[in-house]
Amino acid sequence: MDNKQTILIIGGGGREHAVGWKVAQSPRAGKLYFAPGNAGTAKLGENISIKATDIDGLLDFVKKEKIDLTLALPDDPLALGVVDAFQKEGLRIFGPTKAAAQLESSKAFSKHFMQKHNLPTAQFETFTDFEKADEYLKNHSLPVVVKASGLALGKGVVIAQTYEEAHEALENMMIKKVFGEGGTEVVIEEFLTGPEISIHAFSDGKNYSLFPSAQDHKRIGEGNTGLNTGGMGTISPLPFVDSALMEKIEKEIVAPTLAAMASEGMSFQGVLYPGLMLTKDGPKILEYNARFGDPETETYMRLLDTDLLDIVDATIDGTLGTFDVKWKPLSACTIILASGGYPEKYEKEKPISGIEEAEKNTDIIVFHAGTTLKEGVLVTNGGRVLGVSATGVTLKEALQTAYEAIPKISFEGIYYRKDIGDKYI
Ligand code: AMP
Ligand code: GLY
Numbered sequence: 001m002d003n004k005q006t007i008l009i010i011g012g013g014g015r016e017h018a019v020g021w022k023v024a025q026s027p028r029a030g031k032l033y034f035a036p037g038n039a040g041t042a043k044l045g046e047n048i049s050i051k052a053t054d055i056d057g058l059l060d061f062v063k064k065e066k067i068d069l070t071l072a073l074p075d076d077p078l079a080l081g082v083v084d085a086f087q088k089e090g091l092r093i094f095g096p097t098k099a100a101a102q103l104e105s106s107k108a109f110s111k112h113f114m115q116k117h118n119l120p121t122a123q124f125e126t127f128t129d130f131e132k133a134d135e136y137l138k139n140h141s142l143p144v145v146v147k148a149s150g151l152a153l154g155k156g157v158v159i160a161q162t163y164e165e166a167h168e169a170l171e172n173m174m175i176k177k178v179f180g181e182g183g184t185e186v187v188i189e190e191f192l193t194g195p196e197i198s199i200h201a202f203s204d205g206k207n208y209s210l211f212p213s214a215q216d217h218k219r220i221g222e223g224n225t226g227l228n229t230g231g232m233g234t235i236s237p238l239p240f241v242d243s244a245l246m247e248k249i250e251k252e253i254v255a256p257t258l259a260a261m262a263s264e265g266m267s268f269q270g271v272l273y274p275g276l277m278l279t280k281d282g283p284k285i286l287e288y289n290a291r292f293g294d295p296e297t298e299t300y301m302r303l304l305d306t307d308l309l310d311i312v313d314a315t316i317d318g319t320l321g322t323f324d325v326k327w328k329p330l331s332a333c334t335i336i337l338a339s340g341g342y343p344e345k346y347e348k349e350k351p352i353s354g355i356e357e358a359e360k361n362t363d364i365i366v367f368h369a370g371t372t373l374k375e376g377v378l379v380t381n382g383g384r385v386l387g388v389s390a391t392g393v394t395l396k397e398a399l400q401t402a403y404e405a406i407p408k409i410s411f412e413g414i415y416y417r418k419d420i421g422d423k424y425i
Helices: 014-023 055-064 075-080 082-088 098-105 107-116 130-138 163-174 243-263 296-303 308-317 395-408
Strands: 005-011 029-036 069-072 124-127 144-148 157-160 186-190 196-198 201-204 208-210 219-221 225-228 233-236 269-279 282-289 331-339 364-368 371-374 377-380 384-392
Touching: 005 014, 005 055, 014 029, 014 296, 014 308, 014 364, 014 384, 029 055, 055 075, 055 082, 069 082, 069 308, 075 082, 075 098, 082 098, 098 107, 098 243, 098 269, 098 282, 107 124, 107 186, 107 243, 107 282, 124 130, 130 163, 130 186, 144 163, 157 163, 163 186, 201 243, 201 308, 208 243, 233 296, 233 395, 243 269, 243 282, 269 308, 296 331, 296 384, 331 395, 364 395, 384 395
Parallel strands: 005 029, 005 069
Antiparallel strands: 124 186, 144 157, 144 186, 196 269, 201 208, 201 269, 219 225, 233 331, 269 282, 331 384, 364 384, 371 377
8 A cells, every 4th residue: 555645735935845855755755735835845746826824725725635644834824723723624734723823923822821830031011001011111121122922924023222112113013003913912021131042842742852952043134233034044053052951941941831831731732942042040932933943944954864754743643752853963054045135125036046056065955935936937036035055064064065055046136144153163
């Protein structure tokens, strides 16, 4: 009997290309579909023009095509309850339920959850009333952090140096509704300092398995300056995070978070990704994400040594406790090539060349993010266009390999940070 599974991957960015690339290596992977995918995923399987947030459309497709397994990767379908909708119909899907995904989709929920369960995080208050929030701001120390509670495309956090800036942020979120309903409730919190790191763990609800540590570079400009983006580059593992610190993070953050979610009847299945700040008082949780990070995943998939489909099955079936997830003893990095102007206005449909040339070095894989085919020509189709990933014996080697390959790739307006990871080599 054919034991190959047909698989649908929801999403269309670099993370989805990287997960698809890894899944395709499994001997059990059958045909892959991506909704909506990009020009990179089109080479691994078939892109279907259903939006990641069109839950009914996705359900119809999966039933019609008799898909065996669906991987829900982006935040918005998870927040909308894609996992619940699939489970209700008896369909196999990887990802947290809507209730569990609140860890990411509602900052008010996650902050109260952390407070209730004594998980280390910044001091905070939540507000749904503008006047009360504004009054609270007047007496807060500076800088102060103002966050829209709901999803806001990674742009709902303002670090205000003055009361006036904080007041304006509050007005934008609560009165002008620049994030729509995402800003109905706000979190006002204490400003933390220290290096920021990304932690990921597979969780079957009870058992978990930590990934190596990683770091994203969220600002557009070198030296961590300028506007926040979806992420401009990642490295893993981090030279400054030793096994003692990983154990502390496991014991004080990952394990108690998952246990508390289970105790509240919201067992977390999928990938838990807490963003941490390593403060002088120890690691503190800046936020939870209920999914794989992007571009962390492009780096992680280069290091993962175990069949991803086997891990996905163990996560869904609750057998992660007896399962050994292996990582290659290498370093990896991903450098994002973006459209000029991102994260503000940028142009699309610029022809892209040189990917094959860059991939002649077998340590390089170029993952597609915002790309599409226009009349057979590969063109840009988003702010973050490509993720150039490299592996090496050391982080220095991985970064050198990536930065040597990048000049072979070109499109009009190409922009990338030249300082990813350079603090650590
Ligand atoms: P978040 O979406 O909550 O991760 O916030 C986006 C970015 O804002 C984070 O990656 C941090 O760099 C920064 N940030 C968020 N909360 C704080 C805080 N309490 N103190 C300092 N920086 C913060
Ligand atoms: N690496 C940023 C994110 O996935 O949210």
